[in-house]
Amino acid sequence: MAFAAESAGPVLQCQSVERRFGGIVALNGIDMQIERGEIFGLVGPNGCGKTTLTNAITGFYPPQRGRILLNGRDITGLAPHYIATLGVARTFQNLALFNGMSVLDNILLGRHIHMKPGVARTALYWWLARPDETVNRAAVEDVIDFLQLEGVRDELVDGIPIGLKKRVELARALAAEPSFLILDEPMAGMNQEEKEYMARFILDARDERGVTVLLIEHHMDVITGICDRMLALNYGAMIGSGIPADVVADPRVVEAYIGGAHAAR
């Protein structure tokens, strides 16, 4: 399988990214650099701007100041659907699957940027679309196999449990063969076993499929367990970055997280 991997340089760079909503400064001068093949953790209390940073990178809320570079290319202000074609995939904190479609069709939609949807191809399916559909179906089956979703392949996505929905969303993102994958709290609401599975999948996605991952997560054990480097945010500002073991020991991070009770004031 071919990976969209430009050889050198960081995958993602954020340079003094700032995003305001009215009076609220949701992101304040964020500098972040993610190297190829890294699993990069992003942590911080609720409302500190993690999702907003994701939305800035994927083009939904372009930053008012600063620049975002993907594989060295400036993507600030580009349309979300265009950024997707450059190899960025993401999952949503509150699930965004397409209801009324099967698991298979949802994952097939992940292949959208590799397919050529068109009216003529649909009208003349047997001659023009079938080869394309079959090739992409094979790629999707790879992902289904990888994430062990065989059992629910033909189920409607509306009816499966939340843990599986999260996995289907990961499958849809991976089906696009992205070079950069953003996971927004993929383990929220999962039990211990499901979390361990998910952590395994994230590691395997990096190792076997060559994706670079930005992982937003609340559970510190997950971050210290699988992330190479991390960044901690509080009220939209960076309060610590580097190797997880160092960052979690930083008094400012401890204070933001535990609320100052244990931090020397």
Next chain:
Amino acid sequence: MLFRQAGIFHTNYAADRALFPIAADRWMIGILLAFGFAAPLLVNSLYLSSYLLPWLIWTAGALGLNLILGWAGQFHLGYAAVMGIGAYATVHATRAGIPWEIAIVLGGSTAAIIGIGFAFAALRVKGLYLALSTLALQFVMDWVISHVPAISGGTQATLQAPDIRLLGQPITSDAGLYYVALVWCILVTSFMLNLRRTALGRALIAVREKDFAAAVIGVNSFYFKLVAFSTSSFIGGVTGAILIGTFYHAVTPEQFSVDVSIQALAMVIVGGLGSIIGSYFGAAFILLMPGAMNSLISWAAIRFGFSLSIETLAHLPQALYGALIIGFLLIEPLGLGKIYNNVRDYLLVWPFGYVKK
């Protein structure tokens, strides 16, 4: 029972995506198609040309509207106007001596081009606002058609449509006209069936379900809405042209007025959004119901010996018809197509009802 999934094992992806993997479905489609083609021999020509023919044409029209409404999820209250554009363009083209086969493509393309130009402006708004602007399309078209003599042939005018000619042969027999409608309906149906299994169909559903999630996987919502508008306008335009060529034989503005748009909308909604078989049911229901209501009331009036004023007689069927639609939507909002599916799902596992489908 009839429907059996047991024992069907696919060995390649193409077979897994076959339109009708279940043998019973294939049989049913085969029988229906055979009946469709043999209908001129089996059905008397009054029924053929006043029931089957308009039903097939309106089914094709409803499917075209379903594409924009059921698949792409965009409201369209001006579908009759789109059909009218196709009809007028085709009639003018044939009157100018262009062969009919080319003229209907021109008619469809004219509808698609005007549809797309309009959608460019209208798609900047969503939901109810979009619905209102499509209604504006209807009124603008009504006005233009009736106020530009070059199009309508003068105010209150009826423009005769030349006979349909295929490869130079005039088609005038009831059977010939019926086959034109049948073939068009089959073409549109097969397009819609294919839409269920291609990247285009999935992209449209993605746009309908969650446009932000669609964007994140690289789907350009605006582009696909335009594709949906133009394709459905093309289908509508050709359908309008065929309706004139095979059924009305002359074109007037009232044939494509706002009431007709509402009627088309009712076909899709009663039939079921996004349901192909539902569009067949919906078109039949909306076409037959007023007549059926009329006969029912006159029969009841005689049977139970009550007499109704002309005024009431004229409005009662309409009221009953409206009540029936509301009743349907309350009981099964997904329409007749959903009811059909429920029955089918039940039969799929019968008599082992406890088995989940």
